[in-house]
Amino acid sequence: MSARRGEPATPGSRARARVTLTFTVNGRRRRVTVPAMKRLLDVLREDCALPGTKEGCGEGECGACTVMIEGRAVNSCLVPAVQADGATILTVEGLARGRGLSALQEAFVTMGAAQCGICTPGILLSAHELLRRTRGRVPGDAEVREALAGNLCRCTGYQKIVDAVRAAARGGARGAARDGARPARSTRRATASRR
């Protein structure tokens, strides 16, 4: 990280001072020069051209902006860019496998767990963190709900999301359908990569 010289040393100017940061996002090395206190959420969307991460409340309450830093889910609206220097970051764009969706994303599509899609990127990242932790074990309903407690959804009523996460853990939505869960007809993409 390197701050530009010549700025007066006042608290306000320190916040405005531009810094050059390097970090890895979705496996790709990035170098950006941004105001030191710019939110990671904005750096990802505006400086890294990764609009999949969404802003809801902007106050750390809704989880729409969830990304993973060093394998841990965080609210990127609360993270100053300087804290990302040198970090390894995963956003929703990094979940996809090449041009295809991950099993988790596929389950969200098939099970109708993504409706308006604003909460979906954040929920996918929180669910991804849970499934990494459970390492092949299928988490129970309560465990999924607890893992997603920081992610708010106004559309789905949560059960379809819980079903999709458990379906992905069981080996995908087809497995869930065999187990009796009812897939939805929605074909909306779970990546929600629209602005």
Ligand code: FES
């Ligand atoms: S936008 Fe970050 S928690 Fe709501």
Ligand code: FES
């Ligand atoms: S799908 Fe609309 S807020 Fe969750």
